[in-house]
Amino acid sequence: xxxxxxxxxxxxxxxxxxxxxxxxxxxxxxxxxxxxxxxxxxxxxxxxxxxxxxxxxxxxxxxxxxxxxxxxxxxxxxxxxxxxxxxxxxxxxxxxxxxxxxxxxxxxxxxxxxxxxxxxxxxxxxxxxxxxxxxxxxxxxxxxxxxxxxxxxxxxxxxxxxxxxxxxxxxxxxxxxxxxxxxxxxxxxxxxxxxxxxxxxxxxxxxxxxxxxxxxxxxxxxxxxxxxxxxxxxxxxxxxxxxxxxxxxxxxxxxxxxxxxxxxxxxxxxxxxxxxxxxxxxxxxxxxxxxxxxxxxxxxxxxxxxxxxxxxxxxxxxxxxxxxxxxxxxxx
Numbered sequence: 535x536x537x538x539x540x541x542x543x544x545x546x547x548x549x550x551x552x553x554x555x556x557x558x559x560x561x562x563x564x565x566x567x568x569x570x571x572x573x574x575x576x577x578x579x580x581x582x583x584x585x586x587x588x589x590x591x592x593x594x595x596x597x598x599x600x601x602x603x604x605x606x607x608x609x610x611x612x613x614x615x616x617x618x619x620x621x622x623x624x625x626x627x628x629x630x631x632x633x634x635x636x637x638x639x640x641x642x643x644x645x646x647x648x649x650x651x652x653x654x655x656x657x658x659x660x661x662x663x664x665x666x667x668x669x670x671x672x673x674x675x676x677x678x679x680x681x682x683x684x685x686x687x688x689x690x691x692x693x694x695x696x697x698x699x700x701x702x703x704x705x706x707x708x709x710x711x712x713x714x715x716x717x718x719x720x721x722x723x724x725x726x727x728x729x730x731x732x733x734x735x736x737x738x739x740x741x742x743x744x745x746x747x748x749x750x751x752x753x754x755x756x757x758x759x760x761x762x763x764x765x766x767x768x769x770x771x772x773x774x775x776x777x778x779x780x781x782x783x784x785x786x787x788x789x790x791x792x793x794x795x796x797x798x799x800x801x802x803x804x805x806x807x808x809x810x811x812x813x814x815x816x817x818x819x820x821x822x823x824x825x826x827x828x829x830x831x832x833x834x835x836x837x838x839x840x841x842x843x844x845x846x847x848x849x850x851x852x853x854x855x856x857x858x859x860x861x862x863x864x865x866x
Contacts, residue, residue, distance in 0.1 A: 537588040544588025545577050548633060551590040555636070555682045561663060564676035566595055566639045566654045569603055573635035584631025585746055591627060592686040594674050595637035595654075596644050597716075597723055598730065600624050608642040608651040608670075611843055611855040622715035622751045623730055627687075630746035638673025638686060642857040643836055644728070647697050649673055652857065659701060668698030674733045675702040685739045691728035692828065699733050706733050707740050712756030713748050721753050725831045741765035778805055779815035786821065833863035840864060 536542045552570055559565050573590065582588040593600060596607050599617035606612045620628070627634070639649050639657045649657035649672025657672040659665040660680040667676040671688035675698030678686050688695045690708040699706025714730045716722050723729075731747075734740045744765045750757050782798045784790050802812045840851045853861050 537582075544582050544633065545574075547588060548573055548577060548590050548635060551683050552635065554680070555677070558660070558680045558682065562658045562660050562667070562676045562680055563655055564638055564657055564667070564673045564680065564682070565592065565636045566673065567604060567606070567637035569600070569634060569636050572603070573633045576633055582631045582633065584629055586742070587631030589632055590683050591632040591634050592674065592677055592683060593624070593634055593637045594640055594671055594687050594689055596640040596670065597689060597728070598624060598687070599719065600634060600637075603637075605637070606653060607839070608640040608644075608653055609856070609860075610653050611840065611847075611851060613653060615843065615846075619718070621719075622717045623687075623747055626715070626747045638671070638677055640670050640673060642860055643839065644670035644689065644691060644694050645832065645836075645857070645859050645863070646670060647693060649676075649698070661703065666701060668701030670694040670698075671706075671733060672698045672701075675699060675704055675706075678702070678704055678733055678735060684736075685732050685734040685743060687730065688733045689723070689728055689730045691724045691832065694728075695731060695733055702733075704733050704735055705737055705740055707731060707744075709744065709748070710758050712750070712754055712758045713744075715747075715749070715751040715754070717751050717753060721751070721755065724835045726756065727828070727831055728835075737769050738766065741769040776805075776810045778802075778810055778812050780812050781815045781817070783816060785819070829863065829866070833866055836860050836863050 537544050537547060555565050595605055599605060599619055599621040601617055601620045604614060604616055606615065639654050641649050641651050647669045648666040649669040657667045657676050659667045660676055666672065671694050674686035674688040677683060679702035690696060695706040695708050708729050709731050711726050711729060716730065732740060732743045750760065780798070780802050782790065782795055806812050844851050856864065
């Protein structure tokens with residue numbers, strides 16, 4: 535709104551984001567690929583248009599293409615993998631006016647709930663540098679929490695938006711399957727388990743970014759309900775009365791910290807005060823089968839990605855090219 539009204543220029547906003555990144559990044563290691571010149575050149579072409587014209591944006595360095603830039607996927611094997619096209623999601627971001635000025639850290643192929651890699655090192659939590667920012671979108675969360683920008687692109691297969699949002703005191707939503715485009719090179723990640731969206735400081739900003747990015751793409755085999763959806767307007771409307779399951783035990787039967795239990799209980803009390811019904815739940819889940827299947831899905835995704843890259847490089851991938859967890863999945 536400030537850019538649109540002329541109170542500040544898009545260039546001033548970009549330079550503020552870059553200045554903040556340069557000031558805090560040495561301590562937290564959130565931004566690993568800098569595209570400052572690309573962002574400045576985009577503004578030099580004229581006043582940005584679109585709902586979010588001139589708002590700075592960072593992409594997660596995993597599974598998304600930004601033409602003529604590297605997406606390393608947190609892997610030494612992909613450290614110089616340059617994209618020859620934009621992902622559909624990047625195209626929608628740019629149409630909305632977002633100005634991409636870098637990429638944020640991810641562990642190799644998003645396989646861990648912390649953000650550490652041989653290629654980029656450790657990403658630290660801005661609130662406490664001795665602690666992790668979470669993962670796998672830890673770089674995105676650290677960048678937002680540190681005040682570099684208000685929202686950053688992220689992705690989530692098994693918690694990779696929600697975990698770092700929790701670690702860094704932010705808002706993280708994993709949208710439903712098929713809601714956000716994944717193409718054109720491939721139409722889903724981890725057999726549909728991985729979804730792209732953002733990490734933000736507010737529900738409002740997440741809603742706005744969902745408005746500018748959601749919808750089917752050519753070839754999608756999963757099509758969520760379509761129609762006149764306005765997420766920004768929806769977030770202002772009070773929800774209907776909900777029946778909410780309260781699950782405060784650990785999936786694997788491990789102890790839960792008292793602070794975590796109290797946070798869940800506090801949330802339940804808040805929801806009850808808003809008129810919702812809270813019911814305790816303790817579902818019996820086939821945990822081993824679930825996580826065994828998830829290992830097959832993530833391992834298959836890793837296999838395909840590394841085979842494709844090996845063809846591009848004209849050599850086989852070796853154990854030295856991969857993090858131990860991914861090498862194990864690759865062998866399996």
